[in-house]
Amino acid sequence: MTESATTLKLIPLVPNVALPRVASARTRMSVPPGYGVQEQCLPFTAASALGVIIPSPIRFGFCTLDELPNGCRAFRSPANKPDAAGNYAEPRVFYVFDNPEVRFAGNAYELRGVSGQDSSASVQEPGLSFFDRDDQSGVIKLHLPYIWRTPEMVDTLFLPLLNRAGPGLEVKCGLVETDWYASPVNLALGLPPGPIHVGIGNPVAQAIFIPRALRRPHLESVAEHDQLHLEARNGLADWDKRHAEDRSLYKVLARSAVGRIEREVSSRPDEHR
Structure with a gap:
């Protein structure tokens, strides 16, 4: 199909x-050798x-004040309020970077x-x-x-x-x-x-x-006397025999082409992450 x-x-x-x-x-740039x-x-x-x-879509982060990158806009969560001494329960702050190319400024x-x-x-x-x-x-x-x-x-x-x-x-x-x-x-x-x-x-x-x-x-448990149950047991026995002969049997028999690395057309680095 x-x-x-x-x-x-x-x-x-x-x-x-x-x-x-x-x-x-x-999912990674290089694949180690071996089976x-x-x-x-x-x-x-x-x-x-x-x-x-x-x-x-934006550059952002969450870190302590001394870790903030240059040029960012830093802010705290509205729920992170200071105590009477001016200390925050969560010392980390959020930051974003303006990006005029996407009309993004001031976290909006x-x-x-x-x-x-x-x-x-x-x-x-x-x-x-x-x-x-x-x-x-x-x-x-x-x-x-x-x-x-x-x-x-x-x-x-x-x-x-x-x-x-x-x-x-x-x-x-x-x-x-x-x-x-x-x-x-x-x-x-x-x-x-x-x-x-x-x-x-x-x-x-x-x-x-x-x-x-x-x-x-809908879930259905197949009864032992059902024909499908018999076919499944026979199929398992045949699978075990054939898989012992060819460890890549699943890949040989699988119907879909999706996920087969060797058949992917694109090899752009940003798609390997």
Whole structure:
């Protein structure tokens, strides 16, 4: 059966923004020699190649004052208030860098032509924002200044990077009905105990696409007397025999071409991260 790709449409709300890119099966620049490396495992590489990689649209970080890079704008979470002595429970501060190329300044994007019927008006969209609950003080939102549009009845599942190292933030998973959702998506990111420094274009998350009908599967346990049960046991015995003869049997028999490193056309370095 021929595989057909789903078309994801992205509507940028600011110019020159770093947009998601198709995920690659390659997760590192060089592969060690010898049998058994992870790149020889098709389930591993197929997972790595699922969906798209989401890059950071801004340069930002979270660190102590003495670690702040030159030229940034630093600020604290509204929940991180000083005590009577002027000390903060959380010594680290957030920072962002202005970027006029994407109309980003003072931790906000300028979105033009989206304010009602006045095409000349603009609205502000945060770069980073915060939850207003104490039990979520360790989580921030990274706003993505574009709208996702998937085919009808296809949702987008936002996940941590699959089989890739990220910048140290804990990506909170979320499922969005992106076939109709009219607002930019923001990523909820848990903060680590140490400093973080994220550059424009650095991969921060991954997104895969889920047909809505597959959200809640029906489960069925096959009875021992069922024909499928017999076929499965016979299939297991045949698999064990053939796999002993060819350790790459799964790769030989797998139907999909996705995740096969040797068949990827692109070899750009930025897709290997």
